[in-house]
Amino acid sequence: MTPEVKEKIDNLVQENKIMVFMKGNKLMPQCGFSNNVVQILNTLGVPFETVDVLSDQDIRQGIKEYSNWPTIPQVYINGEFVGGSDILITLYQSGELQQKVEVALAS
Numbered sequence: 001m002t003p004e005v006k007e008k009i010d011n012l013v014q015e016n017k018i019m020v021f022m023k024g025n026k027l028m029p030q031c032g033f034s035n036n037v038v039q040i041l042n043t044l045g046v047p048f049e050t051v052d053v054l055s056d057q058d059i060r061q062g063i064k065e066y067s068n069w070p071t072i073p074q075v076y077i078n079g080e081f082v083g084g085s086d087i088l089i090t091l092y093q094s095g096e097l098q099q100k101v102e103v104a105l106a107s
């Protein structure tokens with residue numbers, strides 16, 4: 001990943017309390033895994049930003065290196081990598097995601 005791509009990702013995860021790297025966008029997810037994440041965050045009713053990695057190959061590859069995580073989607077909360085679809089589902093079901101989000105939005 002170039003320094004420019006790293007800086008772009010740094011800015012995205014620092015400027016948005018909940019940042020989602022996904023395929024497609026909120027209104028039209030282009031993959032079921034990305035759709036899972038969007039549906040969970042919509043259900044929680046929290047504000048979140050998204051980046052469509054299908055329209056930015058540098059970010060698509062860069063975010064995997066940045067997070068040391070091989071797949072999309074990737075969710076960041078308060079600048080911290082939380083996980084992909086499976087992890088979000090688990091955290092949502094246990095109530096931990098609500099907690100994390102509340103802490104992040106209050107900070």
Ligand SMILES: N[C@@H](CCC(=O)N[C@@H](CS)C(=O)NCC(=O)O)C(=O)O
Pocket residue numbers: 023031033060070071072073083084085086087
């Ligand atoms: N088990 C993963 C599923 C995500 C996944 O397998 N993503 C694949 C297919 S969308 C991926 O990102 N492949 C690499 C790529 O498309 O760049 C999760 O929990 O997020």
Ligand code: FES
Pocket residue numbers: 023030031032033
């Ligand atoms: S785009 Fe095929 S599984 Fe995500």
